[in-house]
Amino acid sequence: MVHPDFAPSFLINKIKLRYQSPNSPEGPTPKRSSHRIRSSSDDEMGSMEASTAPENGSATAGGAGGTACNGAGAAPNGGGMERRLRSSAASASWAAHLPLEVGTRVMCRWRDQKLHPVKVIERRKGSTSSSPADYEYYVHYTEFNRRLDEWVKLEQLDLDTVETDVDEKVEDKATSLKMTRHQKRKIDETHVEQGHEELDAASLREHEEFTKVKNIAKIELGRYEIDTWYFSPFPPEYNDCPKLFFCEFCLNFMKRKEQLQRHMKKCDLKHPPGDEIYRSGTLSMFEVDGKKNKVYGQNLCYLAKLFLDHKTLYYDVDLFLFYVLCECDDRGCHMVGYFSKEKHSEESYNLACILTLPPYQRKGYGKFLIAFSYELSKKEGKVGTPERPLSDLGLLSYRGYWTRVLLEILKKHKGNISIKELSDMTAIKADDILSTLQSLDLIQYRKGQHVICADPKVLDRHLKAAGRGGLDVDVSKLIWTPYKEQG
Template sequence: MGSLENTTENGEPMDLPPCNGVGGGDSSFALVETPPEKGLSRKIKPGILPLEVGTRVMCKWRDNKYHSVKVIERRKLNNGGPNDYEYYVHYVEFNRRLDEWVKLEQLDLDSVEADVDEKVEDKAASLKMTRHQKRKIDETHVEGHEELDAASLREHEEFTKVKNIATIELGRYEIETWYFSPFPPEYSDSLKLYFCEFCLNFMKRKEQLQRHMRKCDLKHPPGDEIYRSGTLSMFEVDGKKNKVYTQNLCYLAKLFLDHKTLYYDVDLFLFYILCECDDRGCHMVGYFSKEKHSEESYNLACILTLPPYQRKGYGKFLIAFSYELSKKEGKVGTPERPLSDLGLLSYRGYWTRVLLDILKKHKSNISIKELSDMTAIKADDILSTLQNLELIQYRKGQHAICADPKVLDRHLKAAGRGGLEVDVSKLIWTPYKEQS
């Protein structure tokens, strides 16, 4: 699990743009519009169908505009003719979470291109984008696979190229998925899965879920409640003691995290499940996991805010919570690498806000080590954050922090709101090493 993801969220672990209830599908992305110059009727060039995998073509998206896609896979329609296929496509300028199956009528066959030089095409697409669109893509298209060599990356993308589960039902939400998750083979033909929101068992049919809910006596995650503030609650779940629950959590999370591996050895991890509580029970909002013992000072392995709860500050809360646990342990912490696209943005925002808040209030000189001791943020992360903000100078053989109040205020404004705060007085927790 170690590197399932590390989130989280758009601007915060995984505070991705809101989707249908979200849902998923990330309908908030501003795709590059290329309107077709076509009439309603058209002749299909002979020999063009069925489209080959790798073909580039314009496709009508849910915004009723045409966008460039690449055919990733195809499948024959039941009882159809020799050319009756539907196609799994990737919108070439955007993250894989938008990939989807489309019907032939959504494709503009007059725009078909085969064997396009990808570098030339990428350059051409870049020229069509506004500066804002280019920045948006740069922020969301880092896939988090920096640790893979080229062969491993191709193998990963081939194995996970098609989403196997299109939607899930979890509690009162129906959620579109973003990525492939390696569910057991018997679920490979299920476009939709039904999850019990309390024990996370999953089923193929709604009736199975309804029968299960009549018997399931859980109303919260199967662990110790270590935090309760208002309607927010945090549960610590031991992967060794609750193996089925935590494995199911990993299957669920992988649907929204694009990373190399889903680990099955949950015994070595603790899972921190954030819930919203009401009179029906404690409903999972998101979670993070951490190794019970990490030699690299990792205080977080994977992090996810479920799509229906994104953009509400929960991702920032989860990051802050992981550092409060590090403070309780008397250690510095850092998230496991590589970070996902959204995770990197989230952490940069968190580090920026925490460090600049201290620098604004601190009147005298302060060292990076002192900042690390105060925040439990690893010194390397502090240094990289301040360098990224151009607040570090190298003088006389050592780093010096430049803390002009106007510059700090400008960076703080750019970092955005800090989200929900952790009320440390409500945290009742004993570090794992002391438990054992």
């Protein structure tokens, strides 16, 4: 669940900061007011138009009785009557579809004013009447990640495009082919997930059915209001709250702003509970023991699940250590992300779950957290590896880290070097080193053994493709001893 790097350009409101999810190419950008942070997706969606959207952007949603028009020019004489007849016929046709059934596919006008294909996931009656037209629909934008799923009104849907009998497998395959290599790469860079447990096909379907509708739309955390991405299993009394308010220091959450304001007057914390083990400039890292700070650990998991799709939520946090990264100022230490690790792992896992919060993505923090986990492994005198299975996107982030670390060593090293020596130097597991070098075609089989072929020009090309390494971990600022069970 890594969410690295590449800083967005933010516009900061003097009174209140507003942040919407940095979905880069995973979705169109919302409308912006002058009183909120500009989402990074605003800069990228210009090249992200859905291939099914009309090129001239002139089609109109037909919920109010209008029909889609191709913008080809003014109608000839009598065209007005023809349009009215078409509109009347279309309205009668639409009425037969309402209310739309769950599973219906249709084009939806997003906040970028373009049409995108969606699938109806859920529906609910409106509050004004019992008319079939008075429904809201929870839709999934089939070209993009589930984080963009939302409730929409009928007028946002182009009912001329309603499809009810679509082969989902064919549709899903076609959708996946629409994304360009550049778009997939940008998604990979901004959104990486890693699950605690492997989800087979049946489990994945069950998971998506249970979590298909987001139960919390927004949260307020410190000076940011953040749109959530996914369902999180909060206690029932918090379900369907339009917004939750978190104390950014103890992570207690409330339903109302007034409750948070009262809480902040009594909360003594100005940083995560636990030991500060790293400080460099304005960055600090705190180690939080889940056994000593159980409520904080559970609340952190609730919070993280809002931004991680296939994360297994652990209520027994006693077995985990949480490493919480903060930006510090005169008001306190503000969480930007974290990773967790098991206190004792027989599989040499040095990281279980990792997240950079949306307002702090694209600043190098995700890569910093990965690097930090390996510095802890070096201090322990062990090799480490992230908990499996890694998602495709998680593997991409780790593969980038492994590539940069290994190739920098190979560039500087003179003479022969073995996989074990590389593992001892980097704390990267030998299997991860071997798979990384093989993926780069740097391993050849000669005279009965595997040989690393490190041509300098080839190494430079791979390093350039791997991108920058993010923020550096200053090991001299790390004051930490490995965990030992007390008593």
